[in-house]
Amino acid sequence: MKAYLLGLIGVALLAGTAPSAEMDTMWGESTVKLRAENAERGELFDEGNYAMFIHWGLYSQLANRVDGKTYYGIGEWIMDPKMANIPAEEYKELAGTFDPTDFDAKSIVQLAKDAGMKYIVITAKHHDGFAMYHSKACDFNIVDSTPWKTDPMEELSAACREAGLGFGFYYSHSQDWTFPGGRKGPTVDENGKPATFDDYFTKKCLPQVEELTTQYGPIELIWFDTPGGMKKEYVQQLVDIVRKNQPKALVSGRAGHDLGDYQTLGDMEVPHHNVEGMWESVDTTNDSWAYAWYDQRWKTPKKILHRLISCVGRGGTYMLNIGPTDKGAVPDRAARSLREAGEWIHRYPQVVYGTDASPWQHAMPWGDVTVRGDRMFLTVFDWPDSGQLFLPGLKTEIVSAHLLHDEEAEPISHESVRGWNVFELPSGAPEKLVSVIEVKLASSPEVDPTFGLDPNKGTEILAEFATVDGAKIVKHRWMEKFGEWLCVHPATNWKTGGKAVWEVDVLTPGDYDVRLTYTGEGRLVWGVDVVGGEHIQNQQNASHNYQEFPIGWLHFPAPGRYNVAVSCLEGNIESSRLKSIRLIPLSEYQKPSKRVASTAVK
Template sequence: MTLKNTTCCLLMVFTLMSASPVESQEMDKMWGESIVKLRADDAERGQLFADGNYAMFIHWGIYSQLANEVDGKTYYGIGEWIMNPRMAGIPIPRYRELAKTFNPVKFDAMAIAQLAKDAGMKYIIITAKHHDGFAMYHSQANKFNIGDASPIKLDPMKELAAACQKLGLGFGFYYSHNQDWTFPGGNNGPTKDAQGNPATFDDYFQKKCLPQVKEITSEYGPIVLVWFDTPGNMPKKYVQELVDVVRENQPKALVSGRAGHNLGDYQSLGDMEVPHQNVEGLWEAVDTTNDSWGYAWYDENWKTPEEILHRLIACVARGGTYMLNIGPRGDGSVPERAAVSLRSSGEWIKRYPQVVYGTDASPWQHALPWGDVTVKGNQMFLSVFEWPSGGQLYLPGLQTKIRSARLLAGDDANPIQFDTAGTWTRFTLPECAPDELVSVIEVNLQGKPEADPTWGLDPEVATEIQAEFASVSNAVQKKKRWMEKFGEWKHVIEVTDWPTGDDATTGKASWEIDVVVPGDYQVDLSYAGEGRLVWGVAIDGGQSIQNQQNASHIYQNFPIGWLNFPAAGRYTVSASCLDGNVETGSLKSITFTPIHKE
């Protein structure tokens, strides 16, 4: 699913730390990311997506058997792209031969469905056909499928559909509708047929794509979603025809935003992208349990249960849905460490389902230093990831009066004391967090929660504020994406293109902040660049500091110094790149850490 040669789908590779506006536009087009829609008009059709908020993605195919190793050589990157010339460049005849050895004898549909249920997920989306053109079901439209080209005798998609239905999970398919690397006429595929005649995209669409989409939407019972991917330059008429098929065969199913041409039902963000600000409308973030989507033998960089919960709650608190991928091995088994993390985070969700399901976005519109907030009616749920060691948790800018607050611990709930200081609310907490992963405070309000989204400097824990929240003058604020490994996407909104020379001090990224406890705060900047850079940070009408630090092409935190806020209240703080290789400076965030002197 993606736009460049990267995650589930990509097409163009960006060099590390470089993404021009033109490239970003091309990526958005490939991913179909321009889709922005409000919640589905048909509440029943969109309800599972909008209220479930958590789903399982599965990337599984011939590439899973290769596991990123071909002829004794390991290729580092996303496994489902192993055939592509940007990785191993496996010729089509050889790739077809590999299908004959693809025999997933350990595939257990019920075990996978049970894992999703144990994880707290509400539906499963699995690759019916990825860019390699190999269908993971018994397709009558094309013989390059798991039933005809592989020794396995079962249709794993039928088994998984049945298992999901039995366990009360939704079920749906991923289908690469534009790219097909093995069928003549498919995007990035052969340009001639077996007889040497020129092949067109229409040949691929009429002979394979359209018939297969008809199959997956009519032969596997009710499905909740069809996840098309990387539309690229696919003409609108073809996308419309596929969407019409889904509407006819599965009227209750959603269509992913990556169908293209604004014909999807919701927006799908970039691969591995979890937003920092609330996003309007119906949307999802797609992520994976390690670094690759398809199984890679070496990839043991698993997300911990806490990291899974952090990213899930961040998506829900921003108003969206989180779909998290697993990549089964070639034999069909699920890597054990991925399963352990999913089940552990799922146990937490069972204890606190009200935090995740059927909730609304945070009224702060961004995370808070200690965690995040989800909303249900007149209740707020504070998910505390950073337990304050001083026993005081601060909530800035809440404008709705509180009736009561309770600290939840599974089935137990203990009232906690709170008071106010100006626009801030302070909760008194026990010394130790009651939950090992994430502790939850339930706040009951007198009405719908409303909050001032101005960033507050927390007096207990560090407050990191992203550059995307800054007001920028005489510099450029823009989105950048890059890959640390092939297909492993990183996303940031940076402030860059700083002025030089005599104009250097005119370039500013500024944030309005609210201080409840005056005093000294350590200031760090997270930035990338080349060589030495001099940065300045100043309080409007107050203290200013500057420091020279080294730079790296990878974002790192660098200390700048201490700033003093002499009294409680509102301040404007700005950061500027003043000297050195200014043209390379890319600011990601600013962090304020309270200095405790006693």
């Protein structure tokens, strides 16, 4: 897919970042809309919360290998100068051998259904310009240019309707690397005359969007991508076509110019704080969106569930990508992970579908929370050895609590301890992947979102939740390899005396091991304070990337609320970027059990 400012890629790789404002322009990320007022329009998006993305095209045939050389990165960009730099005419010749005889639309739809996904979005045309459907607007398409001579979109749309899943198209509306006038495409036409973007837009883009919105039945959404410098009037014409032909369909935020219906975050970005409005995170089952022969770094079922529930818990939708092979088959390991995660979702659908975001507005050390009315679902990824699970800050009365397992609901006891709720749990987790506690409340939940220091394993708190003075919270994106984006929000631009401060709630007093995750240049001295109390500081080397470093032990003398402050004191402080602080109770290393009654003030 996927969009970057290519002129900035070298800088991004060297400096570890790219200007976020320019990235947002390329991706079209700025769109934020409120939830759809019409329940029929966008209902699957708003309530289903989980979808399948499919990146499949001529690039799948190359699978990131050209002339015997492997290019590491996202396969759908293989043409690009930063990858294999394939000339347009040479690339178009690939169509003559593209014969995906293993493609099975019903099998892919069944996989999506088994995975618990509610709709499918597939690449109808990516930046390479090849239409994966029978387009009359350009003969560079899967029916007219390949020996297969089949329109997979007909089969896939029909299979989705039969299975009760929604269906939608990805369409690269600005970039077209093989059609004259498309962004980054040929600058002259077949007659050698100069080609303009208007030529591309009127001859190919506009008629193809007309085709996609009229030839395949009801469409759930049209997923435009990488508007870049595309003028607003062009985007508006495309949106108008969608509105006319598919009035119930959504338009992705990457259409550009705030003309989409919802916000799409950056590639592979799962937020850590709740995001207002209707939004999605787009992610992939390994590192590349399109099939890459070498890429076997698959997400485990637990990782898929963790990222899905993180999105739902922050108020959004998760769209997870698969990259079929050149023959149209889904890699077996990806399918296995999706199905195993889906088995869990089918047992606990109330956790994922039609739920609201966590009122805490952030994850918990042990997992996350989703809400439906007066019921909360605590998803426990890290089962506590102590037999107690700690939930801070809940103000609403608990009526009952049950540990769910398949169709059984085992009552569990709980008590309130100084504003914390403590649940008594069995020694072993009932679920291999994620265990679920259903908490029925007297009314809709009200909470104090202050971070509590978990007595079992402590708590990591990200810098983006800090109040800063003499520093700045920024969005920091970088690529591990071409197209594999990571994103954090560190505290940086430190000045002398600058501080990042968090309020924390301490249930179990005593000594806590303090660890900071940061990056920078050279050796840095960090100071950590309990405001009005103990101060510690230490020097550690910086890493080229974010790494956790121990700083020392900090003492909290009694239960209660404290402000904890971090400062970069010495070294190249301007280069330092603080991602998080972690505070671990020293009792964690002793693994005590049932300790709250004896150590906490009730």
